[in-house]
Amino acid sequence: MENNPTQTFFDKLARCIDEKKLIKLTISSQRNKSSDLQSIIITLTNLKRGFRLNFVYRHTTKDITKNYEFDEGIGIIRKALTEDFYNADLFSNDENVRLATNPAGKVKISSQEPTLQPVTEFHHDHIKSRLINTTGNIYLRELDIINANWEVRREMSDKFRQINRYIELIEPEIKDLTLPDNYHVVDMGSGKGYLTFALYDYLANRLKNTPEMIGVEFREDLVNVCNAIAGKSKFDHLKFISGTIEKADLNRIDILIALHACDTATDDAIYRGITSGASLIVCAPCCHKQIRKEMNVTSELQNVVRYGILKERQAEIITDTIRAMILEANGYRTKVFEFISTEHTPKNVMIVGRKTSKENPDKEKIFNDIAAIRKVYGIRKHYLEELLKSNEI
Numbered sequence: 001m002e003n004n005p006t007q008t009f010f011d012k013l014a015r016c017i018d019e020k021k022l023i024k025l026t027i028s029s030q031r032n033k034s035s036d037l038q039s040i041i042i043t044l045t046n047l048k049r050g051f052r053l054n055f056v057y058r059h060t061t062k063d064i065t066k067n068y069e070f071d072e073g074i075g076i077i078r079k080a081l082t083e084d085f086y087n088a089d090l091f092s093n094d095e096n097v098r099l100a101t102n103p104a105g106k107v108k109i110s111s112q113e114p115t116l117q118p119v120t121e122f123h124h125d126h127i128k129s130r131l132i133n134t135t136g137n138i139y140l141r142e143l144d145i146i147n148a149n150w151e152v153r154r155e156m157s158d159k160f161r162q163i164n165r166y167i168e169l170i171e172p173e174i175k176d177l178t179l180p181d182n183y184h185v186v187d188m189g190s191g192k193g194y195l196t197f198a199l200y201d202y203l204a205n206r207l208k209n210t211p212e213m214i215g216v217e218f219r220e221d222l223v224n225v226c227n228a229i230a231g232k233s234k235f236d237h238l239k240f241i242s243g244t245i246e247k248a249d250l251n252r253i254d255i256l257i258a259l260h261a262c263d264t265a266t267d268d269a270i271y272r273g274i275t276s277g278a279s280l281i282v283c284a285p286c287c288h289k290q291i292r293k294e295m296n297v298t299s300e301l302q303n304v305v306r307y308g309i310l311k312e313r314q315a316e317i318i319t320d321t322i323r324a325m326i327l328e329a330n331g332y333r334t335k336v337f338e339f340i341s342t343e344h345t346p347k348n349v350m351i352v353g354r355k356t357s358k359e360n361p362d363k364e365k366i367f368n369d370i371a372a373i374r375k376v377y378g379i380r381k382h383y384l385e386e387l388l389k390s391n392e393i
């Protein structure tokens with residue numbers, strides 16, 4: 001590749017450190033096979049005093065972590081490659097580069113397209129305190145979000161961020177509610193339970209509340225796994241039941257959560273919340289097939305639904321607008337906002353309704369407005385509206 005492979009490698013390393021494009025550098029292949037030090041993994045870390053190189057020294061039975069200033073760290077890397085190891089694998093946002101030395105001292109450099117996710121956020125020690133603790137957190141470990149050392153796995157950091165963000169958003173809503181001591185929370189379509197566990201943990205261990213919480217999920221395998229994790233976590237008032245959102249046997253709902261429940265399952269969940277008089281309904285809708293299929297635009301808005309992806313977005317906007325309006329009509333003060341950046345998940349709209357009155361005096365007008373929207377888009381029915389109508393709420 002180049003005349004002096006070692007120099008080329010260190011130039012590339014210095015550049016990607018400067019440009020904050022270093023994902024990780026792994027130094028491996030011991031020169032002395034009996035050495036206890038197996039490898040060194042180097043990443044960038046953002047400390048209060050500035051960016052540093054974070055070294056994890058992997059020994060046979062333990063890891064030792066140290067932070068160094070760039071120049072000092074690069075010096076240590078040079079020394080490690082001359083004295084202790086044969087190979088260095090550099091993963092940057094732009095490329096993967098390998099510097100390999102053979103026992104005879106011949107050095108080669110090679111490069112390939114990047115294979116790791118680019119770094120968008122660096123670990124730092126002054127990150128605002130997370131609402132979810134990782135140390136000693138059994139459910140996060142069982143769900144593989146953290147490792148045996150209670151650290152968030154790199155590949156699960158988006159999920160962990162999403163969980164924290166969700167608790168951050170829901171915190172003020174719940175703190176303001178007036179609820180009985182053993183209020184009932186239900187998570188509709190709880191799936192693997194990531195958010196169910198986090199919410200229970202927050203309510204029981206942070207707020208010191210004593211809620212009764214149920215996760216409803218039709219996949220029995222997930223229900224069994226989640227009940228086992230709840231047991232291990234000693235979450236005594238959290239259980240998962242196998243059933244459908246529509247029919248699950250729930251005698252009371254004070255707070256209803258439905259995150260990413262597919263298509264009309266979100267409507268079924270909202271319907272259960274409204275008809276139970278839940279104080280808080282929180283949902284993050286998923287796909288919007290029902291309205292997409294219904295849309296039959298013949299007006300001057302035809303072109304707005306001409307392109308597939310844009311039609312999908314229109315369907316999403318209409319479905320969720322009508323859901324929010326229906327909540328308003330039923331006495332819920334409703335907000336719709338972005339849940340988490342689209343960088344982390346495309347399913348990022350959250351609808352939160354807080355029961356403020358038994359019924360909205362403008363209910364009829366709201367349903368007329370909904371009918372007007374449907375007419376413009378040639379939509380015969382909105383699933384949630386139909387559910388409520390057929391059950392005369």
Ligand SMILES: C[S@@+](CC[C@H](N)C(=O)[O-])C[C@H]1O[C@@H](n2cnc3c(N)ncnc32)[C@H](O)[C@@H]1O
Pocket residue numbers: 188189190191192193194195216217218219222243244245246258259260261262265268286
């Ligand atoms: C996309 S996952 C979301 C899981 C979880 N709420 C989350 O946000 O991580 C949707 C889950 O809802 C479940 N589900 C969908 N429709 C359902 C229904 N009508 N009744 C019960 N569970 C349902 C699916 O089996 C799936 O596990």
